[in-house]
Amino acid sequence: MTAVTLAEAADVLLAAYETRVPIEPLVDKYQDLTLADAYEIQLLQIRRRLADGARVKGHKVGLSSPAMQRQMGVNQPDYGHLLDDMFWLENAPVPASRFLxxxxxxxxAFVLKRPLAGPGVTVAEAAAAVDFVLPALELIxxxxxxxxxxxxxTxxxxxxxxxxxxxSTPARLADVDLRLAGCTLHRNGELVGTGASGAVLGSPLTSLVxxxxxxxxxxxxxxAGHVVLPGxxxxxxxVAAGDTVTAAYAGLGGVTARFTEETS
Amino acid sequence: MTWDLVRAARALLEAEDTRTDRGPITDEWPDLDLDTAYAVQDETLQRRLNRGEHIVGIKLGLTSRAKQQRMGIDVPLTAWLTDAMLLPADAPVPQDQLIHPRAEPEIVFVMKDRLAGPGVTAATALAAVGSVHGGIEVIDSRYRDFRFTLPDVVADNSSSGRFVTGPVGLPPEKLDLAMEACLVEVDGQVADSATGAAVQGHPAEALALAANELGRRGLAIEPGWLVLTGGMTDAVPVPPGTTVAVHFTHLGSLHLTGG
Structure with missing residues (x-):
């Protein structure tokens, strides 16, 4: 894929954030896009956002559990960037109309206390680099x-x-059973999902590695200080405006997100 | 030849004994309703007891609200467990006795007190439980491709096959069963996970509903009985060569091989 084509794809995606009108899959137009091309398109958008003043606050791993891989029909994990304007407060309104x-x-979520530089990072090094964990809801x-x-x-x-x-309940890594802690997800009081934290690649720590x-x-x-969402x-x-979603994690507490119409 | 509950019970037990799957009974007996289906199930139990098996408890089926909505019911199904269905720890799935076995993780109760509906609540149900265990149920269906209607599956003892209970037993007050999780691995790869909340919101809710449903039929859950509270996740096939591991947060790990 040529640099011009990659920039064009990045432009189309960036525009979709502004117009909130989704685009057709890129692969419909560019059949021979490779994984490397796709990460380059992602990076072009992140660089543009950083040039406009945004800051990287961490990363996310996606498609790392069998439940998500089945739902999306994709069988390998990927990663994306978390920018400062993507963070919302618990219990405070999240305007659903900002999203498509x-x-x-x-x-x-992991919060790091020291940098992790791969390749070659082990589970032991990853665990040692974690400052604390937090209950989290990711809005995809x-x-x-x-x-x-x-x-x-994706x-x-x-x-x-x-x-x-x-x-807002940080816990030490050693105090949470990262593999077998139970998790429940409620939307408007109705149970909509349950699982064990190890559904994420066997352990979210594997996802961090x-x-x-x-x-x-x-x-x-x-x-250091960055947030990693493992999946x-x-x-x-x-979710839509009017919905309230709560996730609870055994040994870690819970987090609630409240989706509203646009607020002034 | 017209269908009646004796003929249906014989047909289902024969399918089980000869390991021959069949079409749904309701294809040939469209008038089979839920109450009659339970009478068929009770007839198959009587025939199992007549050949020397003993009741060891009950199992619940369709305890996920999503599955209940799809089947148009609001209480779980119940079925009988006999000692012939008990699989010892570390024994392989007896492929030569089952048609198309699938494994699912369950929370298992051992009853301390008798529980007789109507009027049983989740709290009173839990108070009647002596200990809680992890378990794996190996479900099987006498119907081809697991294709059946609600009365069909009730008549077929709710797809009972075999079951195995785990090594750890804890008193119910030591556990938050809604948050007790299980992680299912197939051949070493994570396949699924869930918590007890996936079972009717809480396994004690499922137990209460089952006690009330049995009460409606004049039956009770007896002290010492096992209660398999229903699959926490979807069932996974266990053909020969497969290894299934189920890890619970507090209730230990179970391992099952397809032989």
Missing amino acids: QPRVEPEI DSRIRDWRIGIVD IADNASSGGVVLG WLANTVGSRGVVLE SITASVP
Whole structure:
């Protein structure tokens, strides 16, 4: 794929954020897009956002649990960037109309206390780099019409990132059973998903290692203070203005996101 | 030849004994309703007891609200467990006795007190439980491709096959069963996960509904019985060569091989 074509694809995706009109899958137009092309399209958008004043606050891993892989029909994980304007506060209104076709996912978020530079990062090093974990809800979104994503389209679209709501009960890594802690997801009081935190690649820590080594091979370091969302424990559920979503995690507490119409 | 509950019970037990799957009974007996289906199930139980099996408890089916909505019911199904369905720990799935076995993780109760509906609540149901265990139910269906209507599956003892209970037993007050999670691995790869909340909101809710449903039929859940509260996740096939592991947060791990 030529640099001009990659820039064109990045422009189309960036425009979709502004117009909130989803686009057709990129692979419909560019059949021979590679994974490397897709990450380059993602990076072109991130660079543009950074030039406009946004700051990188972390990364997310997507499609890392069987529930999400079944739901989206994609069988490998990917990653995207978390920018400062994607963070929303728990219990405070999240304007649903800022998004195109939002869905939520329960996740246990890592916050790093020291940098992680792959490749070659081990589980031991990853665990040692975690400052604390937080209950989290990720808001995923797709600039691709009707979520018709394959792996290439979702990577190009910042791994279908939308936003994140972090809870306020930090816990030490050693105090949470990262593999077998239960998680429930309620939307408007109705149970819409359950799972074990190890649904994410066997353990969310494996997802952190995968991320550090995957971005590391591209020369990117996960920074101290950064947030890493390792992936959804359950299948994602759609949300709209008026919805309240709560995720609860055994041993870690919960987090609530409240979706509203646009507020002034 | 017209259908009646004795003929239906014999047909289902024969399918089980000869490992021959069949079409739904309702294809040939469209008037089979839910109450009659339970009478067929009770007839198959009587025939199992007549050949020397013993009741060890009950199992619940269709305990996920999504599945209930699809089937048009609002209470779980019940079915009988006998000692012939018990699979010892570490024993392989007896492929030569089952048609198309699938495994699902379950929370299992061992009853301390008798529980007789109507009027049983989740709280009173839980108070009658002596200990809680993890378990794997190996479901099987006498119907081809697991294709059946609600009365069909009730008549077929709610797809009972075999079951295995885990090594850890805890008193119910030591556990938050809505948050008790299980992680299912197939051949070492994570396949699914869930918590007890996936079972009717809470396994004790499922137990209460089952006690009330049995009460409607003049039956009770007896002390010492096992209660398999229903699949937490979708069932996974266990053909020969497969290894299934189920890890619970507090209720230990179980391993099952397809032989």
